Amino acid sequence: MRSIKNxxxxxxxxxxxxxxxxxxxxxELLGDIRSRQHVIxxxxxxxxxxxxxxKVLEEASKEGFIPVYVDLYPISTVADFIEAYARAIAGALSKYEKAVKLMRGLFSRLYLSMGIDQVGNPQWNVGFDKNMEVESFDEVVSSLDSYLQKKKKYGVVVFDEFQQIVEIDGEKMERRMRSAIQTHRRITYxxxxxxxxxxNDLFTDPNRPFYRSGKTFPLGKIASHDLKETIKKRFHEAKVDIDRQALEKIAEVTEGHPYYAxxxxHILYNMIEKSRIMAEDVPQALDLLLRRESTAYMNTWDLLTQRQRQALIILSETAPDENPYRTEMLRRFNISQPAVVIRALKSLINKNLIDREDGRYEITDLFFKRWIRTYITQSRPIGP
Ligand SMILES: Nc1ncnc2c1ncn2[C@@H]1O[C@H](COP(=O)(O)OP(=O)(O)OP(=O)(O)O)[C@@H](O)[C@H]1O
Ligand SMILES: [Mg+2]
Known part of the structure; x- marks a missing residue:
């Protein structure tokens, strides 16, 4: 067991x-905040x-912007949204204002009080008249901009997992939110x-309220060179040497994906007890990773139809420049026409298992793709 923390x-x-x-x-994102360019x-x-x-919010706050972060992932109703957003605003402003002042002055319809969360930390509680949900929604959406105007400050609001907005009340809230946001002069969203x-449905469909309401910023991979340098440095700090070829291998299999890197x-560090990691250690660690993820992958696999599984197998064996409907694949699974594969691919997009980018389909989880190739196509037994 290594003595330094992983x-x-x-x-x-x-x-x-x-x-x-x-x-x-x-x-780039800090520049967008400074120029009030909304970002998708x-x-x-x-x-x-x-x-x-x-990270960007931390930097922006050093420059005097008031940062508000709201995670919409757990939100499923308008009431949830009002509470989460009001709580996030109050939490952000409590660094600048006394609690009593916020309780009295921030909202007129909503009321704030101080409470304690499940683990004993102080937390803002938010209340509002449930018969006035729409008005309360409007109030919370406009409150920060009004506050910033009064204080002559600027702010940045992050709605994480924003697609969740669709779940809460169809287009009604989307429309109300969009029309309020359009008038805000002191917030970058x-x-x-x-x-x-x-x-894409939200921002690129001309019939939707949020159509083109910001600059699209696709967050890509971490460049291979940077990834290797950082990994090497992190290993060194933990008193472990890593071979150049091992670094190459890691960059190759993780394809610049920071989570998998x-x-x-993490596995390599725990598994290899030597003070130097070599290229041949990487496949071992990779194998362990896939076995650890196997239960989750099998659960996903079990819930798919036969056609969906076949489409995934096809994609796992399709290079970026190859056509997934090539005859050899259709023949292999006795598929009469490409439309059958296309239908399965569409249903997999709805399940977020695959993505379509620039007309190409790709399995979203890089290691799920690897798992399919190893355990399904090559039928390697999934042992301990
Ligand atoms: N810049 C980074 N440096 C190092 N590790 C990173 C970086 N970005 C992401 N990661 C890795 O990816 C994991 C997930 O990061 P994060 O939650 O920020 O991603 P996300 O895109 O918001 O994910 P989700 O889609 O689940 O919301 C982290 O725990 C970390 O292991
Ligand atoms: Mg996230």
Whole structure:
């Protein structure tokens, strides 16, 4: 067992030392805040959107912007939204104002009180008249801009998992929110989301209220060079040497995906007891990672139809420049025509298992694709 704490973390939002690179992205997004350019930040799951916006908010607050972060993931009703947004605004402003003043002055319809959350930390409670839901919604959406005008300050609001807005009340709230936001002069909005097709529906359909209401910012991979340098540095700090070829291998299999790079390196660090990690250690760690993820992947697999599974197998064996409906594939699964595959691919997009970018389909989870190739196509037994 190694004595130094594992420097690689995966899962939750990362900050400080655990946050790598993304310097250009941070700079660009800060520039957008300064020029009040709203942003639609998109990427696949676990590419680091939340970590990046936290970093950007931290930097923006050093420049005097008031940062508000709202996670819409757990929100399913208008009431949830009002409460979450009001709580986030009150929380952000409590760094600048006394609690009593906020309770009295921030809202007129909604009321704020101080309470304690489940783990004993202080938390804002929000109340409002349930018969006045629409008015309360309007109030919370406008409150921050009014406050900023009075104080002659500027702010930035991040709606994380913004696609969730669709779930709360169809287009009615979307429309009300959009028309309020349009009048705001002191807030830059970031709309963050990972479900590309839903985000596209929201922002690129001319019939939707949020049509083209910001600049699209697709968050990409971490460049291979930066990824390797950071990983090497992190290993060194933990007194472990890593071979150049091992670094190459890690960059190759994780394809610049920060979550998988952290995950794989975490396993490598724990699994390899030597003080130097070599290229041949990487496949071992990779294997362990896939086995750990197997239960989750099998659960997903079990819930799919036969056609959907076949479409996934086809995609897992299709190179970027190849056609997924090629005859050899159709023949292999006795599929009479491409339309059958297209239908399955569409249903997989709705399940967020695949993405369509520039006319090409891709399995969103890089390691799910690897798992399919290893355990399904090559039928390697899934043992302990
Ligand atoms: N810049 C980064 N540096 C290092 N690790 C990162 C970075 N960005 C993401 N990660 C890794 O990815 C994981 C997920 O990051 P984060 O939650 O920010 O991504 P996300 O895109 O918001 O994910 P989700 O789609 O699940 O909301 C982190 O726990 C970390 O392991
Ligand atoms: Mg996130």
């Amino acid at each position: 420097p690689f973390v995966y899962g939750d939002t990362v900050s400080g030392e655990a946050f790598w690179d993304r310097e250009n992205e941070t700079k 930040l998109l990427s696949r799951r676990r590419f680091g959107k939340t970590s990046l916006v936290w 970031f709309f963050v989301g990972s479900k590309r097709h839903l985000m 952290q995950y794989l390196c």
